[in-house]
Amino acid sequence: MDISGGIQASLAGRYALALFELARDEKKLDEVSASLAALKRAIDESDDFRTLVTSPLIGRNESAQSVAAIVETMKLDPLTRNFTGVLARNRRLSQIGNIVRAFNSLAARHRGEITAEVTSAHPLDGKQVDAIKQNLRTRMGRDIAVETTVDPAILGGLVVKIGSQMIDGSIRTKLNSLAQAMKG
Structure with a gap:
């Protein structure tokens, strides 16, 4: 059953759909949803973290290493940790809010x-x-x-x-x- 509902049209939607399909296939939707909510909350509450994920002045490697350390201390599930690493390496961390929104929409539709x-x-x-x-x-x-x-x-x-x-x-x-x- 296709539940993407046009979400694939955006960059964030394509990332969200990929994460959703992985989480669904591994039966980890609830864990990934909780981890994404915690990650978004941390970004919303911390100016430094928000700057880290949105600033184009921070290099790709520095950003990836910093985010990897942060998500490790946050004890996010492994799938979300790997996913944030991919986002950091591809310079897409600034899209995390849109990705979380699209992922939540996919997960809600799935339920x-x-x-x-x-x-x-x-x-x-x-x-x-x-x-x-x-x-x-x-x-x-x-x-x-x-x-x-x-x-x-x-x-x-x-x-x-x-x-x-x-x-x-x-x-x-x-x-x-x-x-x-x-x-x-």
Whole structure:
């Protein structure tokens, strides 16, 4: 069954599809998903790590060695460790966020879930994410995998994207609508 769904069209999508197929064939989808989530979280939380993976000024060998040491101390699964090494050698570490997003989409589709991208102004805790999942599950009638991002520019509320649908409950959008209404 082909579940790539057009993901192959992008560079990150091709890498994600290759990793997904390896993880699926080795029955390590859950381990790789957890490792990728930890890796993305580490990049998001550390300015130094983010600079290491995105800066074109850091040489290929230095980047590969540094990332190998970091993922070893993070105790990521072997498949993800090898994969990050390939990304470092090919100068594709800057694509890790897009790769993780595409991988999660493939894994969710494999499990029969649909993926919702939820953007909030502040990080959501586990209870909030569970409540969103439950609400979306009721609304969509299917299991939902939630991928969260933080964007302080929305000021408050949530922006939820499921496929081509978007539910924009952000304060920024409400303020913009109010401003347009006041202009007449």
